[in-house]
Amino acid sequence: MAELTIALAKGRLLGPSIKIFESLGYELRDARDSRKLVIASNGARFILAKPMDVPIYVEYGAADVGIVGQDALRESGTNVYEPLALGYGACRLVVAGKPEFQNAEWKMLAGLRVATQYPRVTKQYFSARGLSAEIIEVYGSVELAPMVGLADLIVDVVDTGRTLRENGLVELDEIFKSQAAFIVNRAAHTLRANEIRELMEKM
Ligand code: PRP
DSSP states (O other): OOOEEEEEEOSTTHHHHHHHHHHTTOOOHHHHHSOOSEEEETTEEEEEEOGGGHHHHHHTTSSSEEEEEHHHHHHHTOOOEEEEEOSOSOEEEEEEEOTHHHHTTGGGOSSEEEEESOHHHHHHHHHHTTOOEEEEEOSSOTTHHHHTTSOSEEEEEESSSHHHHHTTOEEEEEEEEEOEEEEEOHHHHHHTHHHHHHHHHHO
């Protein structure tokens, strides 16, 4: 059988994820220091992908397993197993806006514009509450949107809260808590059950 392929999310989770695999004996210096996207080590193959793409590589079987934030996993809407939460990369997905929305009954307002990198989760949140909102998808630095009038609200992840604070925004509601998750392709879960179970036990 081909070597096990492990997709790792780049960004904030990459450092801690590399540490886990290094502690299991994999040599991953290239994942830290080079621009390589595929790294072979100790009988496994690691691929580095953008967080939102990791669940897609795993769903299609281009990777057997992966590590990704639950925020990106939920946004992706992919059909993968999520057998293990890894306890790092904690953050929260929240609705935020200018302080004036804190007292205002923002949930009563019609036609709100919401900027986000999480359009699927945002749509679910607003429609589950019967709220009408126009969702504007942006690709980063979402906190900018309310400051310059692109949107009334944002849906984004908060870690320390510093980005919200330094841009004059406040949290209005928490949508869910997130952490790093170990995910598994559905076919690999059966076909490579032993290998994957062993890996999970070590992790
Ligand atoms: C994330 C998120 C917020 C920030 C929150 O952005 O989108 O902007 O971190 O962290 P804090 O609460 O500790 O300030 P990231 O730096 O990952 O980049 P991005 O804007 O490209 O998503």
